Structures are given as structure tokens and as C-alpha cells.
Amino acid sequence: MNYHLRPALLALTVAGLFYSGAASAEKIRIAYIDPLSGPFAVTGNNVLKSWQAIAELANKEKWAGDNTFEIVGFDNKGSPQETLTALKTVTDQGFRYIAQGFGSGAGLALIDAINKHNQRNPGKEVIYMNTSAGDPDMTNSKCSFYHFRLDANVxxxxxxxxxxxxxxxxxxxxxxxxxxxxxxxxxxxxxxxxxxxxxxxxxxxxxxxxxxxxxxxxxxxxxxxxxxxxxxxxxxxxxxxxxxxxxxxxxxxxxxxxxxxxxxxxxxxxxxxxxxxxxxxxxxYWHPNNETFSGKEIVESFKKKYNDDYFSSATYTGIALLAKAMKESKSTDPIKVAFAMEGMKVNSLNGEVEMRKADHQLQQxxxxxxxxxxxxxxxxxxxxxxxxxxxxxxxxxxxxxxxxxxxxxxxxxxx
Missing domain, CATH: 3.40.50.2300 (Response regulator)
Structure with a gap:
């Protein structure tokens, strides 16, 4: 009787292993907080679509293994005050990763608020990926472990x-x-x-x-x-x-x-x-007519899908860093991922770039x-x-x- 059960038990064990692996795969939700209405909405909506396009590419090519990325837009109307309101909304909804870029005033407000949130909510920390807020103070006197700038500063x-x-x-x-x-x-x-x-x-x-x-x-x-x-x-x-x-x-x-x-x-x-x-x-830091036309496939597919121009390669760099850090740390926990991103080098559309450990300022x-x-x-x-x-x-x-x-x-x- 035991002899006849062994194949069945083995099958269940193997199935369990596959199920466990599938269950461990996570959807990493990134809240993109920038102007999606008002005078700067053209830029905000373009960058939102750029994050989403690169997330789709990363998911298809399994940059983060079986983990997948989802980007959700939140309108801050270009206002630091609205940015903080949006941050409260996204943290209440369980987002652990934040992206923003249009306006250093909003960016500085985010750094301060995220520092406080993370201190008060151990185990629920969030990380801020900055696509274009360029005030040098953000990686100097106001630098934060939880902030990573993907653009060059002023x-x-x-x-x-x-x-x-x-x-x-x-x-x-x-x-x-x-x-x-x-x-x-x-x-x-x-x-x-x-x-x-x-x-x-x-x-x-x-x-x-x-x-x-x-x-x-x-x-x-x-x-x-x-x-x-x-x-x-x-x-x-x-x-x-x-x-x-x-x-x-x-x-x-x-x-x-x-x-x-x-x-x-x-x-x-x-x-x-x-x-x-x-x-x-x-x-x-990149443009489509670069010396090798690096990123041309993305440029052309983005144009075809959105009838718009892909310009923010910071979105590519950001997803590449997050994906590599999640693989190396074997975790999607923001703190472990942040430690893994420190000093990390990845190949982006403008060549090899490095997230400097000292201040989390991308060198590119x-x-x-x-x-x-x-x-x-x-x-x-x-x-x-x-x-x-x-x-x-x-x-x-x-x-x-x-x-x-x-x-x-x-x-x-x-x-």
C-alpha cells in the first residue's frame, strides 16, 4: 500500500514546490506621483506611460524573475501639498515604492515625509525613485537612504x-x-x-x-x-x-x-x-539619436502604442536597478532592495551607470x-x-x- 502511494506523494510534493514558487512571486506596485492634470500634464502623463512601458518590457523579459511590476499614476497637480496628500493615499493602499520627478519642491517634501513615515512604520517602509527632481540638496544636505535620484542634478x-x-x-x-x-x-x-x-x-x-x-x-x-x-x-x-x-x-x-x-x-x-x-x-542624459541609437526598439514601439515620444530613460534605469536588486537580495522588501542598489551598476540606454552609494546620486x-x-x-x-x-x-x-x-x-x- 505504501509502495503504491509513493508516486502520488512525489507528484504532490513536486506540485507543491511549483505552487510555492509561483506563490512567492510578487507584483511590485510603484505609485507614480506627478502632475497628470494642469499645465504640466503633458510631461507627467508621458513619464507615466514610460514607466508602464518599461514595466511591461521587464515583466515580459523577467528582469526580476517571476516578480512583476505594476505602475499606477496619482495626480499631484504639480503641488508639494497635493504630493503629500497623494503619498498618504498610496501608503494607506500598501504601496512600498514611489516614483516622482516633476518639481524639486514636491521632491523635497517627499523626502521629508517618507523619512518620517518610515521611522514611524517599521516593516512598512517605502522607497522613492526620483526621475528628474534636480535640486542638489536632495543628494547633499537633505540626502536620504530612502531616496534614489535617476537624473543628473543641477x-x-x-x-x-x-x-x-x-x-x-x-x-x-x-x-x-x-x-x-x-x-x-x-x-x-x-x-x-x-x-x-x-x-x-x-x-x-x-x-x-x-x-x-x-x-x-x-x-x-x-x-x-x-x-x-x-x-x-x-x-x-x-x-x-x-x-x-x-x-x-x-x-x-x-x-x-x-x-x-x-x-x-x-x-x-x-x-x-x-x-x-x-x-x-x-x-x-539620453536621447533617441544617440551615437548607437540605443533604445531604438523602445522608441519605435512606444510611438506605435502611444503615438508619443519616449524620452525618460530614467524609467528604464529605475526598473533595471530595482529588478537587479530584487534578484540579488532575493527579496522585494524595500529596505533589502535599497541596500542592494547602493553602488550597483547596470547597463542602461546611455551605457553603464552606477548608483553611487555615498549619496544615491546616479552617475551617468x-x-x-x-x-x-x-x-x-x-x-x-x-x-x-x-x-x-x-x-x-x-x-x-x-x-x-x-x-x-x-x-x-x-x-x-x-x-
């Missing part, structure tokens, strides 16, 4: 941008126009300090800080830039603030060259148009790019069906924009 971008400007002797007069909150104020300070060191001959002829997301007409600012005689403008404006600024410059036939942080982001291409050819520049290359006509050679992909896209002027390797940090990281105890 100082890194300014280092790259001013190194490029340094070699252009035609630049004589420069105007600064940036949003009036932590990020924009830091762009202004950092640009002035860097230019003073590298090109003291350049005259700063203006330094405006318009209110973030509130200006309806940028023509008065463009008139000031024109009156100043500036041949070059540096701006950290984003979203509708940037598109209106560029549009007003086009309408006024201002011929100054614009060095931007975010002109390659959604909703800007139409405002740039043909008038921006050869005079609008940007400093992304940057690109200086210029808005030009698509030519089918080094510029194959346009933006928003304009017939114009970004051409690489220079790839700045990560080592050239690696800067020191003042972060004094406080880490939780390892379980």
Missing part, C-alpha cells in the same frame, strides 16, 4: 553645460531665466558661479525668476532679453513654462541661443518648430544636443512629428560630471 548639468559654453568664444552676453523655486534658484546660483570660474569675460545681463507654473505670457520676459542684447540664454524652465518661453521668443524673432535643461521633454517640440533650428540646445553620461532637421543619418528620430530632432554635439562621460557630495547618509539597521 550642478552636474551646469558643469557639463558651462564646459561646453567655455569653449564657445562667440558668447559675450548671457541671460538667466529660471522658475522661482528651489530648483530654478539653484540653476541661477550654480550657473553664475561656474561661469565666473570658467568664463569671467561673459557678462551676465539678466537674471529673472518667474513664478513656477503661473506665467501666462512670456513676451515681457522676451522683451527684456532682447533689450539686454543677450546672445545666449540659460533656462531651467520646463513643461508649459518652457514651451511658452520658446514660443514667445519665436514670435519676437529673438535670435539668441537657448541652452535648456528640458527642451527634449514632451510638449516642447511644437513650440520650438523651425525657428529653433540650430539655436535651441538641451542637456539630457550627459549629452549636449542641438535642435536640427531630421537627416536620416545621425538624426533619424524627430519629436512630435515636427521633422526636427536632436543631434549630438558632444557626449560628456560620467567621470567629467562626477562631483563631490556633502551627504552624511544615515542608514537603517540591516535585518
Amino acid at each position: 550642478d552636474m548639468r551646469i558643469e557639463a553645460l558651462t564646459s561646453f559654453i567655455e569653449k564657445d568664444k562667440s558668447i559675450k552676453k548671457l541671460y538667466l531665466i529660471n522658475p522661482n523655486y528651489a530648483f530654478g534658484q539653484q540653476v541661477s546660483r550654480s550657473a553664475k558661479e561656474s561661469l565666473k570660474a570658467k568664463r569671467p569675460d561673459i557678462q551676465i545681463v539678466g537674471d529673472d525668476l518667474p513664478p513656477f507654473g503661473q506665467v501666462k505670457d512670456y513676451s515681457p520676459y522676451i522683451a527684456k532679453i532682447a533689450a539686454s542684447g543677450a546672445d545666449t540664454v540659460i533656462t531651467g524652465n520646463a513643461g508649459s513654462d518652457l514651451s511658452m518661453l520658446i514660443k514667445s521668443s519665436k514670435e519676437a524673432n529673438l535670435r539668441s541661443t537657448f541652452y535648456t535643461f528640458f527642451a527634449s521633454s514632451p510638449g516642447i517640440a511644437g513650440a520650438i518648430g523651425s525657428a529653433g533650428e540650430d539655436r535651441v540646445k538641451s542637456i539630457p 553620461p550627459l549629452y549636449m544636443v542641438t535642435w536640427v532637421k531630421v537627416n536620416g543619418k545621425d538624426v533619424k528620430y524627430d519629436e512630435e512629428s515636427t521633422g526636427y530632432g536632436w543631434r549630438t554635439d558632444r557626449k560628456i562621460e560620467a567621470a567629467a560630471v562626477t562631483l563631490p557630495t556633502t551627504c552624511q547618509m544615515v542608514r537603517p539597521a540591516r535585518s
Whole structure:
């Protein structure tokens, strides 16, 4: 009798093992908190779709083994206060991973609130993946074990941008126009300090800080830039603030060259148009017309599925880091995953990148790019069906924009 039961017991045991493995697979839910309505909704919704597209790819290719990713959007309307309300909602719903990027004010509020939440709720900690909030304080004086920045910060971008400007002797007069909150104020300070060191001959002829997301007409600012005689403008404006600024410059036939942080982001291409050819520049960490067209499959499938342009490769890097950390730690617990991500290197769309352990600031290359006509050679992909896209002027390797940090990281105890 026992002899006849053994095969059945063996079958049940094997089935149990497979069931156990299946049951251990988890769905990792990431709450994406950014503007999904209002003046910056174009960017917010694009990045949400980007997270979802990469999650779908990761699930299909089993980046995290049998674990899968799900991205859910929550609208913060671009407001730090609404961000905190959304954070309370997502933690109440059991989300353990948060993504955000549009606005350092919202990002700084998240760091503070997440630190407090994690201290008060052991076993329910959450991790914050930052796609684009660039205030340097977030990985310096306000650094947090629970925060990981996937973008370059302001100082890194300014280092790259001013190194490029340094070699252009035609630049004589420069105007600064940036949003009036932590990020924009830091762009202004950092640009002035860097230019003073590298090109003291350049005259700063203006330094405006318009209110973030509130200006309806940028023509008065463009008139000031024109009156100043500036041949070059540096701006950290984003979203509708940037598109209106560029549009007003086009309408006024201002011929100054614009060095931007975010002109390659959604909703800007139409405002740039043909008038921006050869005079609008940007400093992304990746773009589709990179030297090897890395990511072209994603660019093309994203366009086909969403009729939109994939631009935020931070979403690719973020999922790649999380997936690798979950495999290495054999856990989806945010604390174990966070420890695993420290010092981790992954291959992203812009090459090998590293999440620096000291401050959780991603170290990665940057690109200086210029808005030009698509030519089918080094510029194959346009933006928003304009017939114009970004051409690489220079790839700045990560080592050239690696800067020191003042972060004094406080880490939780390892379980």
C-alpha cells in the first residue's frame, strides 16, 4: 500500500514546490506621483506611460524573475501639498515604492515625509525613485537612504553645460531665466558661479525668476532679453513654462541661443518648430539619436502604442536597478532592495551607470544636443512629428560630471 502511494506523494510534493514558487512571486506596485492634470500634464502623463512601458518590457523579459511590476499614476497637480496628500493615499493602499520627478519642491517634501513615515512604520517602509527632481540638496544636505535620484542634478548639468559654453568664444552676453523655486534658484546660483570660474569675460545681463507654473505670457520676459542684447540664454524652465518661453521668443524673432535643461521633454517640440533650428540646445542624459541609437526598439514601439515620444530613460534605469536588486537580495522588501542598489551598476540606454552609494546620486553620461532637421543619418528620430530632432554635439562621460557630495547618509539597521 505504501509502495503504491509513493508516486502520488512525489507528484504532490513536486506540485507543491511549483505552487510555492509561483506563490512567492510578487507584483511590485510603484505609485507614480506627478502632475497628470494642469499645465504640466503633458510631461507627467508621458513619464507615466514610460514607466508602464518599461514595466511591461521587464515583466515580459523577467528582469526580476517571476516578480512583476505594476505602475499606477496619482495626480499631484504639480503641488508639494497635493504630493503629500497623494503619498498618504498610496501608503494607506500598501504601496512600498514611489516614483516622482516633476518639481524639486514636491521632491523635497517627499523626502521629508517618507523619512518620517518610515521611522514611524517599521516593516512598512517605502522607497522613492526620483526621475528628474534636480535640486542638489536632495543628494547633499537633505540626502536620504530612502531616496534614489535617476537624473543628473543641477550642478552636474551646469558643469557639463558651462564646459561646453567655455569653449564657445562667440558668447559675450548671457541671460538667466529660471522658475522661482528651489530648483530654478539653484540653476541661477550654480550657473553664475561656474561661469565666473570658467568664463569671467561673459557678462551676465539678466537674471529673472518667474513664478513656477503661473506665467501666462512670456513676451515681457522676451522683451527684456532682447533689450539686454543677450546672445545666449540659460533656462531651467520646463513643461508649459518652457514651451511658452520658446514660443514667445519665436514670435519676437529673438535670435539668441537657448541652452535648456528640458527642451527634449514632451510638449516642447511644437513650440520650438523651425525657428529653433540650430539655436535651441538641451542637456539630457539620453536621447533617441544617440551615437548607437540605443533604445531604438523602445522608441519605435512606444510611438506605435502611444503615438508619443519616449524620452525618460530614467524609467528604464529605475526598473533595471530595482529588478537587479530584487534578484540579488532575493527579496522585494524595500529596505533589502535599497541596500542592494547602493553602488550597483547596470547597463542602461546611455551605457553603464552606477548608483553611487555615498549619496544615491546616479552617475551617468550627459549629452549636449542641438535642435536640427531630421537627416536620416545621425538624426533619424524627430519629436512630435515636427521633422526636427536632436543631434549630438558632444557626449560628456560620467567621470567629467562626477562631483563631490556633502551627504552624511544615515542608514537603517540591516535585518
